Amino acid sequence: MGKKLKITRKSKKIILGICVTAALALVVGLFSYIYVADHNTLGRKISVYGLDVSKLTVPKAEQKILKSFQNRKVVFQEDGAEVYETTLGNLGYSINADDLRSQLEDLRKKRAADRHLLATQEDYKIQYQLNKDENQEKSVLVSGNFGDKERTASVDAAVQYDEKQKKYVMVNETQGNMIDEARLKAYVDQTLDSVFQTDLLGDDVTVTMGTEVYQLPVSAQSEEMQNKLTNLNARLDTYRNMTVTYTFGSETEVLDGSTIDSWLKIDGENVSVDQNQAKAYVENLATNYNTIYVPRTFHTSYGSDVTVSDNEYGFQIDQEGELNQLLQDLETGTPVTRDPVYSIAGMQRNGRDDLAGSYIEVSLDNQHLWLYKDGALVTETDIVSGAPTPERETMRGAWPIAYKASPYTLTSDQYGYNTTVTYWMPFVYGQGLHDATWQSSFGGNRYKSGAGSHGCVNLPKDQAAIIYNAIDGGYPIIIY
Incomplete structure (x- = not known):
């Protein structure tokens, strides 16, 4: 049988002393580690916007955050397929380094002042300032970078004349898929701004492209188009409701709206009076109502008719002056009653009778x-x-x-x-x-x-x- 090992009281005291010393060393080391980690770094179990920066000094945490932000991917999708990929850095976005360093230092001090023996995981949403290179962003967001699919331009709404309805009608717009680079940039900025509010350093950003980034056609419902439609039809109504009543003493001749309507020239959105037709009307008016410088047949007091060739009495319509006045009248849209514009006027008349009994x-x-x-x-x-x-x-x-x-x-x-x-x-x-x-x-x-x-x-x-x-x-x- 072997000999039984006996531990003396003195040995027990030595062993106990060694264990206590080791435990104290361990505790001291732990507290030293905690002190250093909590005072010289951002601390244990810490992340910023989901990015782990535990036990990193402020400069190292800064660099990690800056790099993570700039390398964050931005993926563009259109019609369910990926059409382009870039990074925030390529888009000209960056975090202001000076401001970030200041925010991280404040965070370090805060955590150092509130250290705990047992750390729990914490994620911080610190304030930040973003810088953006507008020219860099524009150079990336060009339509040529977004796939080689065939694109069609948008077609604006239009007002056109309908011959059957005899009025202007609205033709609705057509939305195309041609990229509007200015709208694309605005949409990307809006999307990223929304993402950054809660997810500054997260996963890839997906930008779903649709009508928000396409060339926007002029809408049929826009105030501009509705006003144009109203004004053009009102102009047509102005002409069609217009009358010019010519007075020849007690007799009249009326130029009515249906005749004026037949003179209208409609070229796209331009509505005008065909001056050749108006001129022909004035010429016919002169033919019918001019009484001077033409042979005059006169019913004598003897009851017979005689014709005199030297006829220098009567009325002569100033055709150029009358045409100008007529065109002015038509533009006003207000019905008028008046004598024709005469170059020569007799004393009085009653229709084609320029003597009227005197x-x-x-x-x-x-x-x-x-x-x-x-x-x-x-x-x-x-x-x-x-x-x-x-x-x-x-x-x-x-x-x-x-x-x-x-x-x-x-x-x-x-x-x-x-x-x-x-x-x-x-x-x-x-x-x-x-x-x-x-x-x-x-x-x-x-x-x-x-x-x-x-x-x-x-x-x-x-x-x-x-x-x-x-x-x-x-x-x-x-x-x-």
Whole structure:
């Protein structure tokens, strides 16, 4: 049998002392380790935005965070497939290093002041400042980097004229998939800003591309397009509801909206009046209502009709002036009633009748004169007209009385007379109506003898007074 080993009391004390010493050394070492870790590093069991930075000094933690952020992948997906991959660093994003260092140092001090023997895992969301190189981001976010798929441009909504409906209608927009680089950049920035709020240093960032990054067409519902549609149809209605009523005395002629509508030229969004058609209308108006410088057929007091070719009395429409006025009227859209623009205007008219019952009628063959006013006979009288020779005959035709004067001296170097008359009413080429007290009688064939005038129409003085007081300058006279 072996000998039984006996441990003396003294040995037990030595062993116990060694164990206590070792335990104390262990405790001291542990506390030393904890002190160093908690004071010189960020501490034990710590992460920032999920990134483990345990037992790292501030500079090392800073570098790890900066590198992790810049190397973080950004993956672009479109139609369920990956089309491009880059990093935050390539996109020009970076964390402000000075600010990060300051935040980490504050965090270190906070944890050092609040150290515990047994550490528990903690994740911190510290404040941060981001820097971004705009030019760098633009250089990466170019449409050519996002796959080689065939792309179609968006088509804006449009307003177009519908012939069947006779109005403008809206054609809706078409959304294409052509990338708008400015919208892409804004969408990427928005996406990343949202991610950074909670996940600054997490996994890959996925950017799902859709209509948010495509060229945006002008919408049919936009205020701009709705206003355009309203304004164009209102312009059409303005023309179609427009009327121009021309007055010719008591008679009128109406240019109505349906005729104006037929003149409209519609070229895309441009609505205008076809000036050639408006011009043709004015020309036709002039043809129908001009009464001067055309042979005049006149119904005489004897009941027969005569035609005079020298017709210098009446109305003439100023076609250029009328066209300009008409185009201005059409643009206002306000119905108007007015006379045409005349270059020459007679005294009055009723439709195509430019005498309207007020005129002087002279029959040279019968040596007789009638004065009518508003359809009523004012007076009639025999006359003495010019002698029937080429030099002295009274002109046949129609003219306005140029003016009237009382008294008036008639002179002629050619015929050697100087005579004052009481009533003078000239009509053409120095010829006129006047009293002739030197005539012993009027009418008959006296004008064919030496009693004939030099072209004037001689009147008894009382008849000259009646006529003079009844008319004004512009009064028509028809001599046949």
